[in-house]
Amino acid sequence: GEDVEQSLFLSVREGDSSVINCTYTDSSSTYLYWYKQEPGAGLQLLTYIFSNMDMKQDQRLTVLLNKKDKHLSLRIADTQTGDSAIYFCAEKQDFQKLVFGTGTRLLVSP
């Protein structure tokens, strides 16, 4: 398909792990990103992975990349209420252009 796809909503309890999934479109994309957006705010880059990597870990964040299936996931360990936000995956295409997914709203309940 043409769109970068994400599930719309995820609800977890504080302390659990969250896994947000993304299916991207362009197998030649060089970098794949995860951004966080809080209400009324711009986009904050959380992490990114180069396309020749399978996994990247950064503190509580783990990114997994399956190039064969064009599938990207973001795992947040020990999820906190402050992690509640919308999470966007994005792929870098030609000329540094970013194509964003539809966003996954993560709700963390105490």
Next chain:
Amino acid sequence: EAGVAQSPRYKIIEKRQSVAFWCNPISGHATLYWYQQILGQGPKLLIQFQNNGVVDDSQLPKDRFSAERLKGVDSTLKIQPAKLEDSAVYLCASSSAEYNEQFFGPGTRLTVL
């Protein structure tokens, strides 16, 4: 280091009126981007500048939208005339060749009545 600045933060206009948004990128960033984010969707690239030249404006509705970056620093995005469907958040971002990251401003929320 100062981030990407945008103004105004909010704007309400009536359809068929004109509106302009301003963006000042991070100092030294050669590439500047304007994105449109409609409620419930991810950002969509409208136009990308490299210094003061346009790299990609394939998704810019050129009959009503225009953008410029005359001196290769700050940029303005204009809509004339606005339509109801232009209601969105307009995000500006900048990047440098050194870093593999786009830095985003807080956005301008436009409401067209």
